[in-house]
Amino acid sequence: KNQVEQSPQSLIILEGKNCTLQCNYTVSPFSNLRWYKQDTGRGPVSLTIMTFSENTKSNGRYTATLDADTKQSSLHITASQLSDSASYICVVRPIAGGTSYGKLTFGQGTILTVHP
Amino acid sequence: KAGVTQTPRYLIKTRGQQVTLSCSPISGHRSVSWYQQTPGQGLQFLFEYFSETQRNKGNFPGRFSGRQFSNSRSEMNVSTLELGDSALYLCASSPLSSDTQYFGPGTRLTVL
Numbered sequence: 001k002n003q004v005e006q007s008p009q010s011l012i013i014l015e016g017k018n019c020t021l022q023c024n025y026t027v028s029p030f031s032n033l034r035w036y037k038q039d040t041g042r043g044p045v046s047l048t049i050m051t052f053s054e055n056t057k058s059n060g061r062y063t064a065t066l067d068a069d070t071k072q073s074s075l076h077i078t079a080s081q082l083s084d085s086a087s088y089i090c091v092v093r094p095i096a097g098g099t100s101y102g103k104l105t106f107g108q109g110t111i112l113t114v115h116p
Numbered sequence: 117k118a119g120v121t122q123t124p125r126y127l128i129k130t131r132g133q134q135v136t137l138s139c140s141p142i143s144g145h146r147s148v149s150w151y152q153q154t155p156g157q158g159l160q161f162l163f164e165y166f167s168e169t170q171r172n173k174g175n176f177p178g179r180f181s182g183r184q185f186s187n188s189r190s191e192m193n194v195s196t197l198e199l200g201d202s203a204l205y206l207c208a209s210s211p212l213s214s215d216t217q218y219f220g221p222g223t224r225l226t227v228l
Binding site: 031032034042043044045046049089093101102103104106107108109 | 120149158159160161164166171172173174206208214215216217218219220221222
């Protein structure tokens with residue numbers, strides 16, 4: 001069964017600190033892996049999307065890495081800000097049925113809280 | 117460009133009723149997906165449509181159905197509502213050029 005597991009479940013850090021969120025997946029083969037940020041009560045926003053052949057993708061203070069050998073991805077947040085407090089969701093798009101558009105598989109998310 | 121719009125934003129129904137939610141994607145986007153989000157379950161995938169065809173379907177009972185129109189607008193319908201259907205229903209659209217999804221603000225459905 002295709003799965004996406006995220007850790008930690010929740011994380012509290014101080015403003016200005018860096019942090020790394022983890023995503024382990026069993027989905028294989030896959031077309032792309034993406035990270036979303038979701039503020040409370042709002043729809044998710046795409047941070048990065050990486051194809052299976054990419055190792056890293058940055059979006060401002062957010063940097064995602066992908067290791068297809070170990071089936072792990074991480075999201076690194078640099079110099080955290082209060083506005084980074086949100087849920088971060090890892091999502092994998094499998095290749096299925098001969099297409100690159102298999103059913104998206106979601107992690108449960110990591111809730112990040114940034115304190116002043 | 118206007119973002120993804122969803123109507124209504126809030127809805128209160130009673131058990132046994134049915135409901136139809138609407139989603140208008142970003143202009144030019146032909147892929148639309150629907151998700152259910154509850155506090156305990158996170159984001160649960162419902163359907164994915166591309167050019168009026170259902171491309172993928174999640175593990176929800178047959179009471180949940182959807183469709184996409186020729187103008188890419190999409191609707192989802194839930195019949196015989198249950199208390200457990202109370203959730204935030206999110207719609208997302210994607211352009212042809214990439215698989216990046218753009219989410220709408222959601223419809224908050226409360227079933228009493």
